[in-house]
Amino acid sequence: MLDRRTFLTGALSATLLAPALAxxxxxxxxxxxxxxxxxxxxxxxxxxxxxxxxxxxxxxASLAATLEDMRETACVGLGRDSQVFVLxxxxxxxxxxxxxxxxxxxxxxxxxxxxxxxxDAVRTLATALADAGxxxxxxxxxxxxxLAHAASLEQATARTVSGLAARGxxxxxxxxxxxxxx
Amino acid sequence: MKPRDALPPARVDAGALDAxxxxxxxxxGPQWVLSGKASGLARYRDDFAPDAAQSRxxxxxxxxxxxxxxxxxxxxxxRRGVPLWPLATGRNLGYGGxxxxxxxxxxxxxxxxxxxxxxxxxxxxxxxxxxVSHLDxxxxxxxxxxxxxxxxxxxxxxxxxxxxxxxxxxxxxRAEQFDNLCGLQLVLADGTVVETGLGARExxxxxxxxxxxxxxxxPAASLFGQANFAVVTRLGLALTPRPAVLRAYxxxxxxxxxxxxxxxxxxxxxxxxxxxxxxVIVNLLLDAAxxxxxxxxxxxxxxxxxxxxxxxxxxxxLGAWNYHGAFAGTADSVAGDAQALREALRGLAGxxxxxxxxxxxxxxxxxxxxLARGVASTEAHAVLDWVGAGAHLxxxxxxxxxxxxxxxxxxxxxxxxxxxGLDYLAAFQLGPRDLRHxxxxxxxxxxxxxGARVAKLYRALAAAADGRGExxxxxxxxxxxxxxxxxxxSDQAWLRTCESLKDAxxxxxxxxxxxxxxxxxxxxxxxx
Ligand SMILES: Cc1cc2nc3c(=O)[nH]c(=O)nc-3n(C[C@H](O)[C@H](O)[C@H](O)COP(=O)(O)OP(=O)(O)OC[C@H]3O[C@@H](n4cnc5c(N)ncnc54)[C@H](O)[C@@H]3O)c2cc1C
Numbered sequence: 113m114l115d116r117r118t119f120l121t122g123a124l125s126a127t128l129l130a131p132a133l134a135x136x137x138x139x140x141x142x143x144x145x146x147x148x149x150x151x152x153x154x155x156x157x158x159x160x161x162x163x164x165x166x167x168x169x170x171x172x173a174s175l176a177a178t179l180e181d182m183r184e185t186a187c188v189g190l191g192r193d194s195q196v197f198v199l200x201x202x203x204x205x206x207x208x209x210x211x212x213x214x215x216x217x218x219x220x221x222x223x224x225x226x227x228x229x230x231x232d233a234v235r236t237l238a239t240a241l242a243d244a245g246x247x248x249x250x251x252x253x254x255x256x257x258x259l260a261h262a263a264s265l266e267q268a269t270a271r272t273v274s275g276l277a278a279r280g281x282x283x284x285x286x287x288x289x290x291x292x293x294x
Numbered sequence: 295m296k297p298r299d300a301l302p303p304a305r306v307d308a309g310a311l312d313a314x315x316x317x318x319x320x321x322x323g324p325q326w327v328l329s330g331k332a333s334g335l336a337r338y339r340d341d342f343a344p345d346a347a348q349s350r351x352x353x354x355x356x357x358x359x360x361x362x363x364x365x366x367x368x369x370x371x372x373r374r375g376v377p378l379w380p381l382a383t384g385r386n387l388g389y390g391g392x393x394x395x396x397x398x399x400x401x402x403x404x405x406x407x408x409x410x411x412x413x414x415x416x417x418x419x420x421x422x423x424x425x426v427s428h429l430d431x432x433x434x435x436x437x438x439x440x441x442x443x444x445x446x447x448x449x450x451x452x453x454x455x456x457x458x459x460x461x462x463x464x465x466x467x468r469a470e471q472f473d474n475l476c477g478l479q480l481v482l483a484d485g486t487v488v489e490t491g492l493g494a495r496e497x498x499x500x501x502x503x504x505x506x507x508x509x510x511x512x513p514a515a516s517l518f519g520q521a522n523f524a525v526v527t528r529l530g531l532a533l534t535p536r537p538a539v540l541r542a543y544x545x546x547x548x549x550x551x552x553x554x555x556x557x558x559x560x561x562x563x564x565x566x567x568x569x570x571x572x573x574v575i576v577n578l579l580l581d582a583a584x585x586x587x588x589x590x591x592x593x594x595x596x597x598x599x600x601x602x603x604x605x606x607x608x609x610x611x612l613g614a615w616n617y618h619g620a621f622a623g624t625a626d627s628v629a630g631d632a633q634a635l636r637e638a639l640r641g642l643a644g645x646x647x648x649x650x651x652x653x654x655x656x657x658x659x660x661x662x663x664x665l666a667r668g669v670a671s672t673e674a675h676a677v678l679d680w681v682g683a684g685a686h687l688x689x690x691x692x693x694x695x696x697x698x699x700x701x702x703x704x705x706x707x708x709x710x711x712x713x714x715g716l717d718y719l720a721a722f723q724l725g726p727r728d729l730r731h732x733x734x735x736x737x738x739x740x741x742x743x744x745g746a747r748v749a750k751l752y753r754a755l756a757a758a759a760d761g762r763g764e765x766x767x768x769x770x771x772x773x774x775x776x777x778x779x780x781x782x783x784s785d786q787a788w789l790r791t792c793e794s795l796k797d798a799x800x801x802x803x804x805x806x807x808x809x810x811x812x813x814x815x816x817x818x819x820x821x822x
Contacts, residue, residue, distance in 0.1 A: 176429050192679045193682065193684070201385075215683075284587050
């Protein structure tokens with residue numbers, strides 16, 4: 113039984129995250145901080161797809177210290193709503209602002225995705241997630257750097273549903289995000 | 295307790311406000327005066343507002359960097375007649391967040407004053423500015439290799455000063471934050487800088503040894519808790535050395551009604567000093583909410599039925615009530631205390647005593663062990679996931695340290711929760727002679743109807759608690775007038791005393807109008 117919130121986190125080279133960096137504001141030379149809830153399989157799948165080691169554990173106190181010292185250009189991740197609530201506010205005081213947020217909700221044994229961010233990026237992602245089944249966290253991770261793209265572009269909301277049942281150990285609502293340093 | 299009409303915005307002359315903003319820009323630098331849509335002013339809101347219709351939007355926010363700038367801000371506010379609402383870090387979630395009581399005031403955000411001014415290892419205290427969070431203080435203590443700890447609240451990202459002024463609580467034996475107060479530096483509305491502790495001595499010249507909260511004369515510091523008499527610019531905080539041995543434990547009892555006997559068994563140990571204040575008796579759902587959510591448990595979204603709660607308890611290894619405590623001292627004293635507890639629990643059917651051993655256990659055990667060690671984190675926010683994107687409104691009351699009082703409070707709250715369609719998530723914290731009943735009304739923060747339901751429930755709970763003779767200790771902005779009115783004995787003598795103090799110390803009514811139900815002008819300008 114997991115009785116502490118643990119996180120998987122690491123600073124990864126942006127090139128590791130996905131190939132489609134040319135259009136992204138995150139340059140290949142920069143690093144991206146990935147933060148993932150260590151307590152549920154969907155989030156861990158996201159972490160693996162980002163190339164994050166399963167041993168990169170931190171508890172909530174040391175994660176807060178990591179965020180205090182954060183230098184990376186962007187922060188992406190997948191976790192519980194409460195974690196994202198705290199993290200976005202802690203990082204806002206350090207000059208990071210949200211450019212993308214996705215809500216992934218368990219509804220009638222399917223995952224309903226509501227994505228908000230740069231129009232093209234969220235539409236592409238929504239299409240990918242519709243066919244992703246329970247592999248949706250992997251698709252999300254692949255798209256992560258693109259979500260950081262052009263915060264100033266027109267914002268849009270896209271909704272879609274993944275066909276297969278979500279894994280049983282999640283909270284029922286996961287939130288993905290991308291924050292960019294202003 | 296009836297719902298009140300929405301509070302109108304503070305009356306501020308538009309010309310005077312513009313002129314004040316100009317002067318503040320010149321005094322602080324334009325980037326530290328936020329006004330207008332794109333300025334970041336949106337941060338000054340209550341993210342957990344139960345009543346979405348009540349506007350609290352401020353006109354502007356000021357971010358001074360030091361004492362001199364605070365004095366200058368006040369001087370301009372005084373001349374221009376603009377009310378201010380001071381904030382430390384603005385994370386007072388559950389009680390109003392970063393919002394003011396009324397729309398139309400100017401926020402005085404002290405986050406930039408974020409220095410740990412001193413940590414005195416030998417005498418065990420820290421001097422901190424308002425913007426220092428418990429996480430910051432912990433980092434600084436770690437950086438210095440200090441053997442000292444504070445008593446952080448479960449939400450460790452809030453300020454040391456704001457949490458203490460609000461009469462917040464931690465989980466170590468020094469849980470009552472106000473007991474750790476060792477002097478305040480204040481700026482009164484007229485700009486006077488006051489030291490409440492030893493720093494007032496001419497020889498200390500405002501640079502106190504923060505070893506006492508008081509001195510000769512009026513023990514003034516406690517007047518500034520949950521109040522609006524001054525802007526606090528520095529705090530002396532007692533820190534305690536980490537004990538040689540700390541052994542965290544949990545006592546769980548199987549049945550909900552066992553709360554009564556659990557309290558009765560713990561009380562003598564508390565009075566004897568075997569059990570330290572600061573431990574908490576947490577109900578099943580509050581501990582469970584650390585690891586699971588209402589949605590995962592299936593069914594509709596109404597309150598979980600008694601049988602489902604019992605199943606959940608069995609699955610997670612939780613009792614109906616779970617007392618999280620810790621013994622601290624030497625190996626011998628801890629072993630002796632543990633033995634005394636075992637004896638006290640003897641014959642209590644369904645009671646289990648379990649020591650934390652770091653290998654993983656029922657939900658809440660490791661978290662409470664960390665809190666008892668004084669570790670600051672933001673982990674406890676997990677309970678808000680119970681309802682998806684959650685918020686909470688807290689009902690905090692004090693009742694006698696008696697089993698029957700606890701049971702009556704629990705039953706009344708559970709019944710009202712059932713009636714209003716909400717799960718009961720709560721804890722009783724052991725004070726030296728009383729119990730603090732902390733009931734978290736957890737609701738979906740993007741659902742206005744859920745907020746309204748919770749506000750209604752809050753009113754019912756507060757009225758019923760009043761009827762049982764319990765006192766509310768701390769409340770959300772929305773209910774401050776109502777709760778102040780509960781302390782109305784002797785023709786509102788206490789409120790009138792506070793109003794006299796307010797009018798003497800802040801005759802222009804500049805500071806935090808309406809805080810804790812205290813309005814300027816002897817209540818005459820109340821809510822206008
Ligand atoms: C999940 C969760 C768990 C929580 N657990 C706990 C807990 O265990 N214990 C607990 O006590 N609280 C708890 N809280 C409540 C809250 O987080 C804290 O009390 C928080 O520390 C207060 O926020 P702050 O320090 O940012 O205060 P602020 O919001 O900065 O200030 C609060 C109020 O104090 C006054 N004030 C602040 N600074 C000044 C100043 N310099 N001069 C004059 N007046 C001032 C103002 O009226 C202000 O509105 C919890 C909240 C959540 C969400």
